[in-house]
Amino acid sequence: MRKIQPRLLLISCILLRSISGIFSSRSVILSSIEIFNTHELLSPKPIIYFQCHGEKKIILPDVKEKHIVYKFKGVESWQPLAELPDKKCKRCGLYESDSVKSDDIFDEWELCPDEFLDGNCIHYKEKEFNSTFTCTECITIIGAAKPSPKADSPNKKLNLAMAILLGVLTILLVAVGTFGMYKYWQRGGEGTAPSKIP
Numbered sequence: 001m002r003k004i005q006p007r008l009l010l011i012s013c014i015l016l017r018s019i020s021g022i023f024s025s026r027s028v029i030l031s032s033i034e035i036f037n038t039h040e041l042l043s044p045k046p047i048i049y050f051q052c053h054g055e056k057k058i059i060l061p062d063v064k065e066k067h068i069v070y071k072f073k074g075v076e077s078w079q080p081l082a083e084l085p086d087k088k089c090k091r092c093g094l095y096e097s098d099s100v101k102s103d104d105i106f107d108e109w110e111l112c113p114d115e116f117l118d119g120n121c122i123h124y125k126e127k128e129f130n131s132t133f134t135c136t137e138c139i140t141i142i143g144a145a146k147p148s149p150k151a152d153s154p155n156k157k158l159n160l161a162m163a164i165l166l167g168v169l170t171i172l173l174v175a176v177g178t179f180g181m182y183k184y185w186q187r188g189g190e191g192t193a194p195s196k197i198p
């Protein structure tokens with residue numbers, strides 16, 4: 001029995017890890033987009049869509065005008081844009097439907113879970129578009145893997161300041177106490193000394 005328990009623990013750990021790996025997909029939502037360019041000259045209303053390699057097209061129904069920042073809450077009917085597997089990237093892109101030739105590409109890039117610092121990720125391409133994506137489930141991986149040093153240092157500074165303050169306070173208390181004892185002893189000495197002389 002004693003030998004089985006650690007092994008059982010190990011097995012259940014591995015099992016739990018793989019289960020969480022299977023079920024924890026990370027939803028990526030589009031939080032904002034601004035396009036700087038459209039590629040279809042004849043059609044005034046472009047059909048813009050997002051697509052990850054091998055997955056279905058997601059048409060952004062509202063994005064029609066250049067130089068307007070479209071903001072989304074993430075609950076729109078076409079969201080989320082994609083699901084990211086654990087620690088793996090997906091090749092995705094932003095495209096515009098073309099009625100004559102093949103669809104135009106705004107950009108194609110790797111959408112990776114570790115690029116969502118604070119849960120957000122900006123993808124900008126010069127003269128094409130600027131977009132922000134959100135993946136709240138992606139933060140937890142980063143937070144668990146490596147605590148950010150930025151959040152750590154102010155805490156350490158605060159702790160150091162607290163330690164110094166406590167030290168100073170302790171010294172002050174000891175000094176006041178010692179001084180009081182000394183004064184008391186002095187007065188006591190003055191008080192008892194004359195009474196013994198006569």
Ligand SMILES: *[C@@H]1O[C@H](CO)[C@@H](O)[C@H](O)[C@H]1NC(C)=O
Nearest residue numbers: 032069122123124130131132
């Ligand atoms: C892209 O959008 C983000 C979020 O709206 C903004 O902070 C950033 O300045 C923009 N960048 C450019 C080059 O427009």
